[in-house]
Amino acid sequence: MAVRGKVAVGVNGYGTIGRRVAWAAGLQPDMELVGVVKTKPDYAAAQAMSAGIPVYVPGEAEAERFRKAGLEVSGTIRDLLREVDVIVDATPDGVGATYSKLYREAGVKAIFQGGEEASVAQVSFSALCNYDEAVGKDSARVVSCNTTGLLRSICAINSAVGVRAVNAFLVRRAADMHEVKRGPINSVVLNPPRVPSHHAGDVRTVLPWLDITTAAVVVPTTLMHVHYVTMKLKGNASREEVLDALRSSPRVLVVSASKSGVEGTSQIIDAARHIRPRGDVPELVVFEESVLSKGDEVSFIQAVHQESIVVPENVDAIRALTGLSDGEQSVKLTNYALGIGKLPGLSL
Amino acid sequence: MAVRGKVAVGVNGYGTIGRRVAWAAGLQPDMELVGVVKTKPDYAAAQAMSAGIPVYVPGEAEAERFRKAGLEVSGTIRDLLREVDVIVDATPDGVGATYSKLYREAGVKAIFQGGEEASVAQVSFSALCNYDEAVGKDSARVVSCNTTGLLRSICAINSAVGVRAVNAFLVRRAADMHEVKRGPINSVVLNPPRVPSHHAGDVRTVLPWLDITTAAVVVPTTLMHVHYVTMKLKGNASREEVLDALRSSPRVLVVSASKSGVEGTSQIIDAARHIRPRGDVPELVVFEESVLSKGDEVSFIQAVHQESIVVPENVDAIRALTGLSDGEQSVKLTNYALGIGKLPGLSL
Known part of the structure; x- marks a missing residue:
């Protein structure tokens, strides 16, 4: 009771x-x-x-x-x-x-x-x-985890500078640790084998107005998904404005490779294992040095801990x-x- | 002599x-x-x-x-x-x-x-x-292999319909078969940990006029690189026009997942192993169902056999x-x- x-x-x-x-x-x-x-x-x-x-x-x-x-x-x-x-x-x-x-x-x-x-x-x-x-x-x-990750950065940047369109490529992890029968172990597999993937539609269940395309592959790793995200903004925005928008979000971690030495997903999870239960990283991780701005377009690489986000x-x-x-x-x-x-x- | x-x-x-x-x-x-x-x-x-x-x-x-x-x-x-x-x-x-x-x-x-x-x-x-x-x-x-792969599709599409700008995300294989000390084995690593990667500049050593951005990660696989390529064209082009341009290139294979059952890199190499010396695939492989056209923009997924291209x-x-x-x-x-x-x- x-x-x-x-x-x-x-x-x-x-x-x-x-x-x-x-x-x-x-x-x-x-x-x-x-x-x-x-x-x-x-x-x-x-x-x-x-x-x-x-x-x-x-x-x-x-x-x-x-x-x-x-x-x-x-x-x-x-x-x-x-x-x-x-x-x-x-x-x-x-x-x-x-x-x-x-x-x-x-x-x-x-x-x-x-x-x-x-x-x-x-x-x-x-x-x-x-x-x-x-x-x-x-x-x-x-x-889902991938959609949650996409929505984290989209909504953070949309609140700050406005987002018109998104094009995202998802590099998905193959399996979680307990899933001993899933693959691939040496292949990059289109998942699904057609574009767009369902993630675009799934993002639109929350943001129906958004022009978004997604494509996805699955790779032999267990730790995190990785996304390459390109956004067309409502106006020009500097790299710092985009980084500020991401840093201001309560569930985004902007990680600097040059300051932390973190260059990939396994280092994120290894750092978390020393501090967090199960090594979970419920935050969306954005790699600082991957953020590139060019007029009204911004692109960056982000990582999603599929088990906890x-x-x-x-x-x-x-x-x-x-x-x-x-x-x-x-x-x-x-x-x-x-x-x-x-x-x-x-x-x- | x-x-x-x-x-x-x-x-x-x-x-x-x-x-x-x-x-x-x-x-x-x-x-x-x-x-x-x-x-x-x-x-x-x-x-x-x-x-x-x-x-x-x-x-x-x-x-x-x-x-x-x-x-x-x-x-x-x-x-x-x-x-x-x-x-x-x-x-x-x-x-x-x-x-x-x-x-x-x-x-x-x-x-x-x-x-x-x-x-x-x-x-x-x-x-x-x-x-x-x-x-x-x-x-x-x-x-290099990645640059050769990018140039194959860029030049094929440029000849047919004109390319203004390219944005490509490279999912690189970790090692070739004889390289027993290279990794990662369970990580997706930004390679390099900043954007743009050197591939954009390398493409411009051949096409100095091209507006191109590239970013790259490396993943635990040995068989092929995979690229997600988005191109801004000089005008609108239909999906079929782009596919025709790729099919007309003497060094591009357009592979249909629905017709061949090939959905990933290991199936490409497995097919090649039965027919080609060493299982080589010197052609650039473009996944047919990944080709998406939207006004003057086209995106698709392609695979590069790094050992032979x-x-x-x-x-x-x-x-x-x-x-x-x-x-x-x-x-x-x-x-x-x-x-x-x-x-x-x-x-x-």
Whole structure:
């Protein structure tokens, strides 16, 4: 049962995103993590239980599997839904949609991930672009990691100098650490093998007015996505104006290779591993010396930690749906609770 | 001694490029491969000897090393230079410049690679862009693999519809197969960690009038470079006009993912391995479904086989310097001798 004055949160799915969102919600002063839903009694389930997080299962069959593995669950998802105000759905791509009826019938507000179709929720969400549109809604979809990364820089620069059009090339990581069957291991693969990729349309679920083209390849690396972004601005802007806009954003880190020695994604993650839980970097990282301005056009290279960039957005979406606070306040609270905004050694 | 009526060719350096250029020159009806220069008695040296190619060394010290390894060399580089009309320098980056005086003093025309400064030679060279500028010169520098790739598509599209400006993002392979100490193995590294990269300036050594920006990262793969190219054209052009321009180029392969099933670099090389010596793909590969046109702007994804794309350019440079034939004829001869232009299964 929810603690008085706190929003009661459940998380369905306990993989890359679910584990992080459960952890992050549990750290917010205005939220209480009631429990998580897990389908298999694997190492992640055992870790949740040993951390004192109540674990629920989809149904009786899974409860029996857990029992056989020596793990006692706290009930089924229906039990959890009776205890929470908001459920964050972090199930695999496309599975979230199959749960939406259940969430609605339970009268629980629902947050979905970017792997679902936009139609799964009333609004697609990116905290620094359209927080207000989600306030009071029953459901929101946090856009995917790549889309969140694109929206971070687009909205930061758009607020400061105005953006007319975007052309972005995405160099995607092949797999997360636990995904042992994904590739490629020695190929650069068009993903998808046609242009534009779906990311342009996904950005437009949040910024419908934007002229944007995206293309993507996937490469043999696990750590971060990398984007080459070219923007046509509403007027001329100097390199410093663009850098100021990015530096002013509460979820962008501008990293200087010459000052920090960081020239690639593995160095970002290595620095984070010494300071941040799991080595997460929920900020969008922009490489300072890559920023090039030319009249009304600016281009730069940015990196997206695919495992964690949407985590603060999920936390903010909980506040938006439940009306806990306004956008500026929510971003501040989330950043403070998660230590986002400064990464010693990188943000100089 | 040169065979009557054939240009006598030597190759200094027998690594990634040298081995291929030696092979390619030996296949031309109007050229004779006199010998190659090698510094170490390794597997490549043994393979050259077993293929009947005379192997020379820089000096007496190396000759002694070869003797100790049981390999008898044909002489030193000074001996080779007395026998050839043209030397192709395929030594490591920057080493070529240290040989240029020797070549000049021997009265031998010299071809350098893109790892040298442009000032090493009288002209920077790309066969389908500026063959005529190299005719009769004493030295030429074949631009690097990435620059050659960029120039292939730029010059093809420029001839057909006119190019005003180019913005290209290069996703570079980390190492060739024999380079066992190069990385990264799990990182996307800005290479260089600032924009623009040197490739823009290198393209301008051949097309000084072009407005071009380039940025580059290196990724953990060995097979091919991949470029995302956006061009501002001199006027509007349809997707089909651009595709026709690319298809008409004798050294571009337009590959359809939907027709061939090829979606990435490893599939290109796998197809080539069944048909081509060493699995080489000296053509620039453009992914058909990546070509997107929008008014006077066109973008597409292309792949560059870094080990072989400059090989036909070196052969053509030999003909240009020695005045053996005009550009069109040389490209035809080279393509015919090397089987360039069609790759069954890919060029449909």
